[in-house]
Amino acid sequence: MTAAVVFVAHGSRAAAANDAHVAAAEQLAERTGVEVRPAFLELAEPSIPEAITAAVDAGADEVLVLPLFLYPGRHVATDIPALVEEARAARPSTPIELLEPFGADPAVISLLAEQVARRLA
């Protein structure tokens, strides 16, 4: 299996924010040894379906979609699943799995607690 990760940020009008996401995708690829393609829900490109179909067309036989979102708002609950479904319809023979959003990991709170503790130490 050759898995690829499509790493989804919200997207921003600020180029610095979008550039930071592209850099984070590169770091994530280095850490995991897996191809990681950045994608954006809105305001920047590539879109989520574009990044997924590009990963499949480049040879991935499994795509993991990782939403860099913190809370279960409408983007996580509705918008991203609909865009993943659109990509599945376009590339029906490849498994495309939508992972839990980043913020669902209890380790996020631990990281925040460390940030506060460092400041108060």
Add this chain to the structure above:
Amino acid sequence: MTAAVVFVAHGSRAAAANDAHVAAAEQLAERTGVEVRPAFLELAEPSIPEAITAAVDAGADEVLVLPLFLYPGRHVATDIPALVEEARAARPSTPIELLEPFGADPAVISLLAEQVARRLA
């Protein structure tokens, strides 16, 4: 010194997302032993200045504003600093420190790498 943390999320039209932020603030308070007040940039209440002035009025003599934001978009670069400045003008005798946004911590990438590695294991 009695420090309080004002923990800032974007805010959502989805009550589930705002409720998750209030719950996260409670968990963060438990982990750190510090008072943590949730606040929202938009779409939910309390606002950032409201939460800061409430913390000062309740007895905090230092307020740390922790933005739960991932990338340096306009909210981080412009909107949140302006609201913190508004709170400083309203309570000029109390130090109000704007911390780095959550996503500036390199440990965020480590956490994401662990999420991907767990899925591929």
